[in-house]
Structures are given as C-alpha cells and as structure tokens.
Amino acid sequence: MVRLLAGLLVLLLVASIVGYFWINGRLAANDKVLADYEGRRDDTAGTNWLLVGSDSRKGLSRADRNRLATGRAAGQRTDTMMLLHIPDDGRPVLVSLPRDSYVPIHNKGRNKLNAAYAFGGAPLLARTVEEVTGLRIDHYMEVGFAGFVDIVDAVGGVNICVKQPLKDPKAGINLKKGCQDMDGGTALGYVRTRVTGGLPDLDRAQRQRQFFAAVVKKASSPGTLINPFRMVPLATSATDAVVVDGGTSAFNLLSLGLAMGGNPITTSVPVTPANVPGVGSVLQWQRESALRMFNALAEGKPVPKDVLNSGG
Template identity: 65%
Template sequence: MILRIVAVLVALLLVTAVGLFFWIDSRLGGIDNALDDYEGRVADTPGTNWLLVGSDSRKGLSAAQRRKLATGRAAGQRTDSMMLLHISDAGDKPTLVSLPRDSAVTVPGKGRHKLNAAYAIGGPSLLVKTVETVTGVRVDHYMEIGFAGFVDIVDAVGGVEIDVRAAVDDPKAGLKLKKGKQVLTGDQALGYVRTRKGGALPDFERTKRQRQFLSAVVKKAASPGVLINPFTSIPLAMSATEAVLVDEGTGAFDMLSLGLAMGDSPVTTVVPFGGNESVDGGTAVKWDREKALGLFNALAEDKPVPKEIIDAG
C-alpha cells in the first residue's frame, strides 16, 4: 500500500514537472532577428555560446520603484552589462566572460564606439554582430533581462546570498551594505551589480560583482529547495518567463542547458584590457590585443582558456 502511494506521488510529480516545462516553453518571449545571418558572419564554432545581456530598461517599474531603486528616468534602452558564456562540447568547465560595456570596439558600419553603443544604435542584432566580429566567436543564443525582471527573479527565489567583500554606501545605486555574507533582496541585488563604488578600477570590480551575482542566483534557482517547492518554483517560472527575452530559436531545453552550465561553477574572467582609447562617445577601455585574442581563440576552438589570461581577469 505504501509503495503504491509513493508510486502515485512520483507519477504526479513527473506529470507536474513535464507540464511545467512545456508551460515555460510556451511563455518564453522571442526577439526576432537577433541572430540573423549576414555577409561575412563567422562560421559556426564548437561548443555553445550565449550572449547574456542586462539592459537598463525601466519597463515595468513604477515611478515609486524607480525612485527606490535609484534607476533614474533615462529614455530608451541600453545595455548595462554583457557576458559571453561558453559551454564546452569537450566536457570542460563552462567559461563566463564579462565584456565591459565601455570597451572600445568597431561597430560594423558605424566606426569606433563603446561596445554598448551597438545595442543603442541597432538593438540586439547589431550587438550580436559586433560581438561576433570582434571576438571571432559565433553566438548561438541571446538572452536579455531588464531592471524590473531582475528584481522579480531575485525576490521569487527568496533572495540570494552574496559575500560582500567591502562595505558599500552608494546613494546613486540606492544601496547600503555591510561587509560579509548576507542575503540580498531584489532591490539590493540590483544596486549591488550596478554600483561603481569600490576598487581602484570601478568598472572592473563591477564586472566581477555581475559574474558573482549571476552564478549565485542561478545556483539558488536550480537548488532542490526552490525547484521542488511549488510556492517558489511556480513564482520563479512566472517571473523568469515574464522578465527574460530570448532569440526566437531558444526554448526551454536551451534554458535548462544554460541553468546547468551556470550551476557548474563556471570559470569566470573579463576580457583583458590595458589603457584607454578615444572613440565616438568619449573615452573607452582598450583591450589587450594579444591576451584578448588568446581568450577568444580558445573559446572559438573549444579549448580551455590559458590560466594566465583567466588570472588577468
């Protein structure tokens, strides 16, 4: 009798899980033309590459929330953070690379700009084209999330534990945190990844916090305590599918692969850089050409990134 009850419960859980999976797939929002082919596009490279973009869209935030989160009232939409995630076919650890938004790059057909200008000028498709052109790595999937979605996802998983390495007091980001491990709410997490306070190179430290946070929130979302509990898994699924935009070819199986990769403690780094360059829009960060080539060539060939390059980031 007990075995029969257990079998029925397991069957119900499986049916519920399958139903939830296809429900999530049906709710994923598509971005048309993000990965369109173009003349001279880099050939397909081994492994799977995701371009993960955090935009500064205020869509979904009330005036009160904008004041509370100190997001300002900027019109339009720009990229606040960009990361390239490489999932190896060879079984190596995934690699997560921050692409500083102020990087000096050539935007196809537009000249030298900061990297985030590609999105402002031509949206996701031009950003993808720019990233592929400057890295030689083919982008297979594109995912984007705005400020409001960011807050909702963190709150849906009950907050995320972060080890804050130094106390932060940044009114511009609506943030005041003590040093040490603590659980951040959605509001606090948004401030944490946006603040430019701390470190000799604020933008460099900012990319570290962004990678630290992304790994932490995905691990929390994929934990049994969240997934098995319908009071957390269903709100998380609703928040994530409302907040996240993906290219039209990305589905729930791809998102599952992304979650597994992020939960696998990926190797994290930032594009090596040194010095500045004047571009259209002001002063931008100049990449260390030799080290950057070493990084992106390794990803394009599905090989581990040399340790000296990882350590540089």
C-alpha cells in the same frame, strides 16, 4: 507502496511536461537577434550564450524607481554584457564584456560596445560580439531592471559576500563588509554601483559575474526546482522578465542553470584603459591575450591560465 511510487512518478512526469510547455508558451522571443548575415562564422565548439542586462525601466512605477534609485532615464541601453561558454566537456567559462570596450561595430565605425545596442538593438549587439570574439552565439537572453528585481525576490534573495563597505545613494545601497542576504532591490544596487576602485566598470563587472553565478545557481538548485512555492513564482517572474532568441526554449534555460551550478570559471576580457577623442574614456582589448582566450573557446580548448589571471 510500489503503486503509490509509480503514481507519484507519473504525476511528476506529467507536471514536468505541462510545465515545460507552459514556460515555453510564456517566453518572449526576438527572432531577429541571431539572424544570419553575410560572412557569419560557422558553428564553434561548445554552446555560447550572450547574456545582457539592460537599464530599461519598463515595468517600474514612479514609486519603484524612487525606491530602487534607478533614475528616470528614458530608452534602453546595455548595462551588463557577459558571454557564457558551455564546453562539451569541462567547466563553463563566464566572461564579462565591459560595456566601454572599444570595438568595431558593423557600418558604425569603432565605438563602445554598448553603443552597438543603441545603434541597432540586440541584433547588432550580437553581431558585434560574434565579430570581435570570433565565436558564434547560440543563445541570447536579456533582462531589464524590473525583471532583475523580480527574479531575485522569487528565489528568496541571494547571499553575496561584499569585499568592502559600499555606500552609494545613486544606487540605493549602504552595505557593510561581509556575507549577507540581498533582496532584489539591494542586489540591483550592488551590481550597478560604480563607487569602488580605480576602474569602476571592471570592479562592477566582477560583482555582476559574482551575482549572476549566485542567483542562477540558487534558481537551479533542488530546493527551488522541487518547491512549487518557489518554482512557480520564479518561472512566472523569469518568463515575464527575459527576452530570448527565437531558438531558445525552457530546456535551454535549464541547461544554462545547470552550467552555472557547475562552478564556472569567471573572468573578463583583458583590457587597457585609454582615451579616444570624440568618444571619451574607453577600454582597449589587449589583442593578443583576447585572441588567445576566444580562440581557445572556439576550438574547445582550456583558456590559458595567464589570460584568465589578466582578465581578473
């Protein structure tokens, strides 16, 4: 029996090592995303991830676009942006960065945050987030529509509690109130819809945080990690779907999953709606509250509760 157990442990160890190098070899990396620039801040406390969901239709057939109601827009824009702060000690913090945030962009003046990606891709977006938050970004991960759907389906769907009925033909959903299992296509519509609330982008950001926490928690659960019929399709889908910075490895992705499974605090940057001539409707950051939030993260301190509450 002892020999059998020892043999199994060796087999698992070898499989883990082989799997690590296999996943690393498949990861698509962009070495320019977190490149240094003049005046870049030195390292800040903890580990910071910039998580980006783009509206890229790459990999979707015409039938897929019709089924998922993604439309036919060309090009690629940032549909979701979140900052995950993993402290050296304590609970992680997941902060939504609304795409309509009105911020300064290097050499481009002030504009909506998602315009940074349109102007200069992932490198300019990452630099913009660093400069407006005062945090140094350690890792970057981006996923498009097709990858989003594949990852959700690879983990067997996710259970999401819907606060109110949601019907949106543009997003391809007709959901009842209550907790329910969602496949990749339904989950995509759920996080994309803008039909609720007086501030649709803030409501959507809350749903995006809810979904992201649920899918990463399930992906990093023992039921997924030790089940080869789940783990292999997930690893294949994830490595096909995501783009990371050049310094991110499979080990870092596992750390990300473990952090999201640790009951993170979820919030959004405190904002105030405004209208800017030539730009349109934007969200102005509440400067004092935002500074208190990001300064606390940079210094490795808990974020003040009143700032979290104002963030939603």
